[in-house]
Amino acid sequence: MKLIKKYIPLAIVFTFGVLTLASYYVPHKVSVDYTELVSQWENIVYAFAFLLGLISLFYSHYNKIARKADGWGYSIFVFVGFLAMVIPAYISGGKQGSETGITLLGWSFRYIYNALSSTMFAVLAFYIVSTAYRSFRIKSKQAFVLFVAAFILILGKVPLGQIIWDSVLGWTKCGVSDVIEWIMSVPAVAGKRGIMIGISIGAIVTSFKIIFGIEKQYLGKD
Amino acid sequence: MLKEKLQKFFKIDRRWIFLLLAVMLFIPIMKPLGLPNKTISRDVQHSFDFMDKVPAGSFVLFSLDYDPSTRPELHPQAIAMIRHAFKKNLRVGVVTYIAGSTGLIAEIFEKVPKEYSKVYGKDYVVFPYMANPVAVMTQMASDMYGIYNKDEAGADARSLPVMQGIKNYKDMALVVEITGTAMLDYWVAYVGDKYHIPVIGGVTGISQPGYGPYLQRGQLKGLLGGMKGAAEYESLVKVPGKGTSGIDSLNLGHLLVLALISISNIILLIIKYL
Amino acid sequence: MDLLTHFWTWLCGFFVITPAWMTAGAWLAAGLTIFLFSFLYKDNPFFKAAEHLYLGAGMGWLLQVSFYSVLVPKVWEPLMKHEWLVLVPSLLGLSLLTQFIPKISWISRYGFTFLMGYGAGLAIPVGLSTDFISQISGTVQPLSMMASMTPWMIFNAFLVAFGVICVLFYFFFSVEHKGHMQKVSNIGIYFLMIYFGAAFGNTVMARFSLLYGRFDQLYTFSSSKYLYATQFIVIGMVVYFAIHAFFTRGGKEPEAAR
């Protein structure tokens, strides 16, 4: 039992891990075909994994409605929203547009899903302002550097800011776009690169731990 | 006393900030302010000059491939360039390879042609959405009616007055591609370079820097980047529109942020040293 | 049977998108947009409704995507053509669902381990080449043009290299950051601060463009063509908040904004 419960899964990790790793160094047709096949498989497995989430969502909101828990009425909207996407998808066969214009799915995508997601995304504009108001206070030397970098970037991105810069600092013969260019390609690159290199090493080491079965927390216990 | 007041201002209810931002961004939408736009960038000027020099009556192909997600930046670009084409009495053909853009195209032609009293079929034509852009682009090099035998409304494309004498790229003066995808690369690589037809692009602000090499080698005759590009083109065509109001909004928004962070630091200084 | 097909054609005809549908859509989109924005003022039932609707719509959209772009073309159609190999990933995928039955939930490990192994195998060489080797060469390479570089460019190239080393030192965990070590790692922090500030400032414009887009949409919906959708809904919300405030005036105000 331990074999099929533990060792075979670990063997699967090892096999696919090593094969995928090796395919990077092997240009042969066999390796290309392997990569294509397995990435397609991964796609399919993820599609099923999605059902896991869907069932969890339905289960928890069905429970709320059944138990008449606090705010259970809102849970009905979860099912309404779900059907508002799935029924049009079925009617339109998964296509958003046809030669005559948009389909019903295109309609619900545009007026429901897209309206909601782009609004949520746009809310960020408000938060970015209030965060800036709260956090760009010069309380230390480090905060000062943070402030200056952000200030120049925000100023120099719009025409009016460029005009202001030119009228105040025009005598330096150094346009704000040049300064931005320098910040983005010199000190900011150094900062970002340092983070990236550190992360990549961490990722590599963790991947080894997964492939060699040292890291197996994701298997759950026993 | 002053200190306490300032302290209070320091912890201002952030909903006031939200309101301020909303107002700042909304005003220009209702009425473009036309705040000073520093300079016209080189690539936009080139685009304008190129279009301006196309002789009247020539055929210009617009490929409008953007969906609502990139609408704020690209829609004004498309409108400004189509206005310019109409102003110069050019014939306009529109194709698209993104399903989501059909509605946006319809929106443009509901309004813009009327301003220049242009007539559908005679001065401009809209072709239906096609999947598989590269195949269509290649086909259009020999005979565009092989694909576009009908216009969007289902009428025979060949018999439309606007299409007289137009068979393939050789008969067109210019291709304008406005997109938030990699479609501009396709137009440059598969059409512009291969069949020697000039291409002008309109892209989002984020992808703009990537097209430097194409511009440098002249594979692109000009490029509009983001809201700023649209605003600049509008000021060249002298019809302020959504691009101008958009850049106004961004101007005001950015100044608001700068003002807020400056104020909060000044208050910090006063509290600390007074 | 005949009646059923008849009904179906009638139903499909009903779902052809007409201008009336567009107007209805405008009201729906304007409503949902304003409900979500209303959260910026404070939590309210309309936001809660929109939020829950969004949960369902988001999952519905994803289901539609994974059904029509993965399960149908990559599983169902190959199976119809008797390509049995797709059964392997399908079974691995189905194994994940045993999570819901604790007794046999170990079966799901087969699916997990496949995903983990593939992901790990993919991450290693890519991490090595793009985030590791390329970043080193990106730091070193500019100086190979030494002959044609101005002193300023040379200074910049050295500055980047110096910055990278300092930032990496900040992430060095094996030594206590004291004395000179402290100084080096502090310089690293300054580079990080510049990056953070610049990245923050660089994003502001993109976010504002998005918000402008939403506002522009709302403005479009406020026209007579869409029967003044935006105005009606905004006024409705304001009235709701006013009434709500009036009736809860005596009670405690839960919103603790700062």
Added chain:
Amino acid sequence: MIKNQFGFVLFSVLFAAINVSAAKPSQAVKKQTPAGAIPPIENLTFADMPYDVGGTALLKWDVRPTDNPDVMYQIYVSSLETGGWIKADEFPADTRTGKDIELPFWAWNASVKEHVVKVELPNYFGEARTTGPVFNFKVVTIKDKKSFDSGIVSGKTASNWFRLDRLNNLLLLVTIITVFFWAVSHAKRKGLFIRRIAGLDAIDEALGRATEMGKPVYYVPGIGGMSGISTIASTFILGEVSKKVAQYDTQIKVPHYDPIVMTVCKEVVKQSFLEAGRPDSYRDDINQFISQDQFSYAASVDGMISREKPAAIFFMGYFMAESLLLAEVGATSGAIQIAGTDQESQLPFFFTACDYTLIGEELYAAGAYLSKEPMLMSALKVQDFGKLVVMVSVFFGIILVAVGARLHWDPFVQVILNLFGAY
């Protein structure tokens, strides 16, 4: 470890030596030709493009003294025994030498003395039939509208088994694996030092505050899948945090984006409560599934935070644009916030909106720091070793390249750049 580095150095020296010997001028015999006439193409050879999947052919021939921009070369290819020529390429005669093929010195002799042209056969004959059958090639020289055919060469392309150009990558990989196993097998319970990580010391403070106020703690593991490194790191931290939560007898909530991560986290939290001796306080609804759609997840978690007003919020794992959506609402509701992510694009927002932020790799180190687990600690040592390698190679690399470029030792500079090239 030292042995390995020595091995690496040895390898580099060896390669440098090969390169030097290969870079010697080849003994091509130059024939004198009368001015104006085009000498025939010499030494035209066919080769299979090395280290690729097949389908790409290489044509090489000697550079001639008459190769200037006015002269054009055209490459023709045919799959038939006679005729059937297809024009594959055209270029000025002063371009395309061995130097233009982007391969490192240990895998390719970058000579400027011969023209080298890649012909991608699938572009003309379809993907399926290009590896295996024999193809014919010829080169046509065009000068002043006159064309001169070369002889015909033929050959077939092959699918190769090893990317020699990625040898530097592979060697680095082998080095890291060796160090990794050395470190893992020497993992000890004590004696490994790890520096203080500021954000983590705040965990106790945050949890203490939550206990005092009687409000819940939120732990947001982000929107990454289980194979993401940051998510794995996050589950470790969740283990430690929930252990403390159980000890303090506070409430914790973990809203999830990924169902697989949720099942893993359920086990982790259950185990922690057990270890803390409070299995009775464990409830199954600590971990909640929210949504697998990015912004609806954010909207919902925002709603939950603003309603329940948690005393402390942890954002640990993989985050995208929702980082600020969540952190700003958390800040407004007055929670102490501790964030950590390896998404460098989102770090600025966490950094400004949260009280403490684990930057990039600190997130990975956090699990080790909190648990003092020997296995995690030794992995951390491997990471430090990797960073040391980078720091040393950047330091020496930049000096050597600068000196080399200054003194115009071009081959030397190329060797160094190739060593750090990603192919």
